[in-house]
Amino acid sequence: MNIADAVANRRAVRAYLDKPVDPALLRRVIEAAQMAPSGYNFQPWEGVVVTGEKLRELSGLLLEAKPQDPSEYQLVPRGLPEFYKDRRDGIVARRMEAAGFERGDKAGMAAMQARNFEFFGAPAAMFTFVPRIMGLPQWSDVGMWLQTVMLLLVGERLGCCPQESLFVHGKLIKQFLGISDETHVFFCGMAIGHPDPDAPLNTFERTRAPTAEAVRFIGDS
Numbered sequence: 001m002n003i004a005d006a007v008a009n010r011r012a013v014r015a016y017l018d019k020p021v022d023p024a025l026l027r028r029v030i031e032a033a034q035m036a037p038s039g040y041n042f043q044p045w046e047g048v049v050v051t052g053e054k055l056r057e058l059s060g061l062l063l064e065a066k067p068q069d070p071s072e073y074q075l076v077p078r079g080l081p082e083f084y085k086d087r088r089d090g091i092v093a094r095r096m097e098a099a100g101f102e103r104g105d106k107a108g109m110a111a112m113q114a115r116n117f118e119f120f121g122a123p124a125a126m127f128t129f130v131p132r133i134m135g136l137p138q139w140s141d142v143g144m145w146l147q148t149v150m151l152l153l154v155g156e157r158l159g160c161c162p163q164e165s166l167f168v169h170g171k172l173i174k175q176f177l178g179i180s181d182e183t184h185v186f187f188c189g190m191a192i193g194h195p196d197p198d199a200p201l202n203t204f205e206r207t208r209a210p211t212a213e214a215v216r217f218i219g220d221s
């Protein structure tokens with residue numbers, strides 16, 4: 001698959017086939033992603049890949065647990081301008097519709113959240129942590145690494161969904177995986193598996209703002 005196709009075909013996959021991921025393939029993808037760029041070559045990302053019984057055990061704990069207080073981090077910025085709220089409300093509405101829930105259905109919202117804790121039925125997941133000492137530039141490096149992992153997964157015809165909603169249980173996840181809360185922030189999970197090609201959750205139309213709202217071109221064009 002060429003890079004443009006991988007970028008176009010990547011989407012947040014929220015329904016998976018009941019089929020394991022080849023562990024050797026997963027390892028190859030993670031190894032290839034080590035070539036992701038980072039400022040000063042710090043490579044500030046840290047991940048743990050979990051599969052099988054261990055993942056099911058963690059899922060059970062996440063489903064039972066109460067959200068931690070205080071939160072791992074501020075997920076949604078305070079004082080968000082309206083256009084950002086519109087983008088967020090748009091994806092929430094499309095997901096609700098694809099999952100078969102009415103708009104504003106609170107129980108439906110909770111069920112959708114719970115699917116995150118079940119990794120949408122994916123057989124594998126990766127959890128990403130950032131050393132607390134790292135700042136804004138290094139958080140961006142972690143994002144580049146995650147995107148590198150995602151595109152490589154797409155190149156292998158696998159699907160994934162990054163999951164920051166797991167941040168409500170960051171401490172639990174760290175404890176489960178033997179990661180120090182003192183030294184590390186939990187950033188996100190990532191469900192990984194074979195996408196269910198027919199699931200409405202994997203086929204609804206995705207939208208983006210016009211490029212001109214994001215990037216200007218100056219000079220020769």
Ligand SMILES: Cc1cc2nc3c(=O)[nH]c(=O)nc-3n(C[C@H](O)[C@H](O)[C@H](O)COP(=O)(O)O)c2cc1C
Pocket residue numbers: 010011012013014091116161162163164165166188206
């Ligand atoms: C860092 C990050 C965290 C995300 N967390 C979640 C999540 O917890 N649950 C979820 O269903 N989708 C999550 N998403 C997926 C976004 O909703 C999705 O990327 C966005 O709506 C654009 O859609 P697309 O990825 O399908 O193109 C996350 C995406 C990113 C990049």
